[in-house]
Amino acid sequence: MPEAAVGGLRERNKREKLERITAAARELFRTKGFEETTAREICERAGVGTGTLFLYVRDKRELLFLTFESDARRLFAEGKAEAARTRDLVAQLMCLFGRFTAYYAKDRALSKAIVQELFFRTHDPGGLGRLTREFAEHVADLVAAAQARGEIRTDLTPARAAMALFAHYAYWMLGWLGTEMLARESVEPGLRRALELQVEGLGAQHETRNHDTRR
Amino acid sequence: MPEAAVGGLRERNKREKLERITAAARELFRTKGFEETTAREICERAGVGTGTLFLYVRDKRELLFLTFESDARRLFAEGKAEAARTRDLVAQLMCLFGRFTAYYAKDRALSKAIVQELFFRTHDPGGLGRLTREFAEHVADLVAAAQARGEIRTDLTPARAAMALFAHYAYWMLGWLGTEMLARESVEPGLRRALELQVEGLGAQHETRNHDTRR
DNA sequence: GGGAATAACTGAACACGATCATAATTGATC
DNA sequence: GATCAATTATGATCGTGTTCAGTTATTCCC
Numbered sequence: 218m219p220e221a222a223v224g225g226l227r228e229r230n231k232r233e234k235l236e237r238i239t240a241a242a243r244e245l246f247r248t249k250g251f252e253e254t255t256a257r258e259i260c261e262r263a264g265v266g267t268g269t270l271f272l273y274v275r276d277k278r279e280l281l282f283l284t285f286e287s288d289a290r291r292l293f294a295e296g297k298a299e300a301a302r303t304r305d306l307v308a309q310l311m312c313l314f315g316r317f318t319a320y321y322a323k324d325r326a327l328s329k330a331i332v333q334e335l336f337f338r339t340h341d342p343g344g345l346g347r348l349t350r351e352f353a354e355h356v357a358d359l360v361a362a363a364q365a366r367g368e369i370r371t372d373l374t375p376a377r378a379a380m381a382l383f384a385h386y387a388y389w390m391l392g393w394l395g396t397e398m399l400a401r402e403s404v405e406p407g408l409r410r411a412l413e414l415q416v417e418g419l420g421a422q423h424e425t426r427n428h429d430t431r432r
Numbered sequence: 433m434p435e436a437a438v439g440g441l442r443e444r445n446k447r448e449k450l451e452r453i454t455a456a457a458r459e460l461f462r463t464k465g466f467e468e469t470t471a472r473e474i475c476e477r478a479g480v481g482t483g484t485l486f487l488y489v490r491d492k493r494e495l496l497f498l499t500f501e502s503d504a505r506r507l508f509a510e511g512k513a514e515a516a517r518t519r520d521l522v523a524q525l526m527c528l529f530g531r532f533t534a535y536y537a538k539d540r541a542l543s544k545a546i547v548q549e550l551f552f553r554t555h556d557p558g559g560l561g562r563l564t565r566e567f568a569e570h571v572a573d574l575v576a577a578a579q580a581r582g583e584i585r586t587d588l589t590p591a592r593a594a595m596a597l598f599a600h601y602a603y604w605m606l607g608w609l610g611t612e613m614l615a616r617e618s619v620e621p622g623l624r625r626a627l628e629l630q631v632e633g634l635g636a637q638h639e640t641r642n643h644d645t646r647r
Numbered sequence: 648g649g650g651a652a653t654a655a656c657t658g659a660a661c662a663c664g665a666t667c668a669t670a671a672t673t674g675a676t677c
Numbered sequence: 678g679a680t681c682a683a684t685t686a687t688g689a690t691c692g693t694g695t696t697c698a699g700t701t702a703t704t705c706c707c
Contacts, residue, residue, distance in 0.1 A: 234685095265687085266686055337548050370634060415596065419588070472693080652703105659697095668689095
């Protein structure tokens, strides 16, 4: 049974409407920005009534997820593939995180709204929720592999170490997109350095030859 | 010249109005919640016209800052004082951070809105902006002192190490108040452990006797 | 103190997200 | 294919944050 024709007329219509809504939202957000786009505009462009929109999404912000999910899946897959071809844990993480920072840089205002939503929407089990969990699990898997390689200490659960690492990613996204206190160019090097410091430790006994440039 | 009487009638009226607005917002947010409180209610309770409110704040969310600032100043001062009586860096940080987590726990829904605003409002040089900077600087000062004690490696700027530590605080606040994926009881111990791991490092060479409990 | 200039205030009006009673469409049953 | 229950769609309507043209209060100057 061909995928496109599965189900009755009802289900096909619903899928098509959701598709049109997603496409309309994506296009308008890209050209006008999130706040500046009204729900009515999206409905008009999608060819549905204003009330219909909210049968498909709980609120306007959920449209961000709808438009972001497919891109996020692609970024995650690409990052995962590149990470698989990389040795060092920090470098692997930067393959993943770097994909997203580069993507966010293309439309900072929209990305700010997306990230805000990612961090503050309580989890529905929808598509992006699952993806987020997969992402966290993959970071934990990378940690476990690094433990097996003897790169990371083995007296920690991979999940706990993954959280510690992910915290830096979240923080740099906040500083860059959220409060806008960090410059775009500083994000990748800064985040990489933060991850290195997480692995090395701040403790005095771990002092390395790799000095910070004093300002 | 007594402080209360400084300036002309205009300025005094403005101060009083701001005071009434702040008090009204605080009371209503506390009893009804942020979303459930309307701007008109606040205006009525404060005894000002609906338009007047927006001469004092850019938007409704800014009222969160107005109501939070004095509390935040107090929490910061208390935490700073307790930290001064504490030796270990992680313990010092927990004096500071713990004050805020305890405060946030008293009204999670409202705190979620506050934290969201803290992380996503681009900095105006207003009261809370300054306080945030002071907070970051104080963490850096604690790091510098720890470096002087030989507790933290000296090849890093205090600011950079402070960022790395603060990232964990931000992340745990996000997980707890933002996505609501972390339980309240797990926050203090989890955050403390994360800070310890930041100091110790995740690297294999730093393995300690202090094992995680495997789940 | 009177009058002009300026700053502050006000509530009606606006725009937009969301809802809901009603209408249209689809699928099941005969 | 006609009948009817169930599902889906619709746009007028509502509540709320925010604005703005008009009004009032304060200050300044003589």
